[in-house]
Amino acid sequence: MKNFLPIPAIFAIISLTSESLLLSSNYPGYIKSDETPAADTDQTALNSQEPEHLTDLHLLARSARKNLFAATDNQQEHEAFLNMWTLILREAGFVPGQATRNSVYSILPYEGPNNTVVRQFLADPMQYKPKDDADRLANLKKAADFLRGNNLPVITSFLVDSELLLKTYSLYYVTAYDEKPEHEIQLRILKKDGADASVLERAGLKVLQSVNNLVVVYLGPEVGMVYRTADKLEDLQVKILEFKKFIEEKGGVLIEVKVTELPPGSYRRYVADIYFFR
Numbered sequence: 001m002k003n004f005l006p007i008p009a010i011f012a013i014i015s016l017t018s019e020s021l022l023l024s025s026n027y028p029g030y031i032k033s034d035e036t037p038a039a040d041t042d043q044t045a046l047n048s049q050e051p052e053h054l055t056d057l058h059l060l061a062r063s064a065r066k067n068l069f070a071a072t073d074n075q076q077e078h079e080a081f082l083n084m085w086t087l088i089l090r091e092a093g094f095v096p097g098q099a100t101r102n103s104v105y106s107i108l109p110y111e112g113p114n115n116t117v118v119r120q121f122l123a124d125p126m127q128y129k130p131k132d133d134a135d136r137l138a139n140l141k142k143a144a145d146f147l148r149g150n151n152l153p154v155i156t157s158f159l160v161d162s163e164l165l166l167k168t169y170s171l172y173y174v175t176a177y178d179e180k181p182e183h184e185i186q187l188r189i190l191k192k193d194g195a196d197a198s199v200l201e202r203a204g205l206k207v208l209q210s211v212n213n214l215v216v217v218y219l220g221p222e223v224g225m226v227y228r229t230a231d232k233l234e235d236l237q238v239k240i241l242e243f244k245k246f247i248e249e250k251g252g253v254l255i256e257v258k259v260t261e262l263p264p265g266s267y268r269r270y271v272a273d274i275y276f277f278r
């Protein structure tokens with residue numbers, strides 16, 4: 001088990017990023033709940049409907065920039081994907097474009113009102129009890145309510161029951177487009193050993209769920225987390241400063257650093273959990 005360092009020992013490291021802890025309102029992806037336009041989809045009606053079960057993965061749309069796409073093996077699957085998602089997009093107020101298909105994917109471009117886009121949230125099975133369909137459905141509804149409560153309209157949702165995936169669910173919602181997808185306000189998952197929801201909250205992000213210090217479901221721009229280790233605190237501090245320089249050169253921002261002392265017999269004495277905006 002990790003032992004947290006005494007406050008004075010941590011402060012020498014964390015103070016390197018103290019200016020970052022209050023950056024949220026100036027960050028490009030900061031949540032401004034009055035800026036995201038509503039979709040045409042009737043949210044009250046959607047909230048009362050049970051999501052459909054989806055078993056065919058060629059109908060499970062993924063999102064990227066101003067496109068929806070899915071892996072399709074043939075023309076029949078391609079047409080089924082287009083028929084389904086063209087209708088969903090139109091009902092939500094989006095204008096589908098000319099679809100294409102390459103050797104792997106069917107791609108459906110679209111334009112949204114007020115520069116909005118559709119984004120997918122695919123749940124991690126750790127968010128609900130295994131083999132418990134009721135708990136999975138409850139978790140889906142909780143996530144959908146969370147999105148709506150933050151002015152991100154949900155346009156559709158599915159319980160995904162495929163032999164190729166662990167049972168999961170997929171939510172599709174509307175958010176504002178950004179040229180850098182990592183800056184968009186999205187419902188995201190940080191899955192790392194030791195992931196600490198309180199760090200994200202201090203950075204101004206909204207947390208939906210935290211599971212076993214491993215999975216954090218949150219709303220906001222993309223958060224990264226890396227580790228650095230050393231036997232001496234001064235060596236660890238050098239590594240943290242090197243990473244801080246590296247991430248800032250890439251346009252990112254350091255959020256916070258957590259330093260802990262590892263148990264005797266570990267490979268190193270100290271480990272730093274470094275959180276950053278990409």
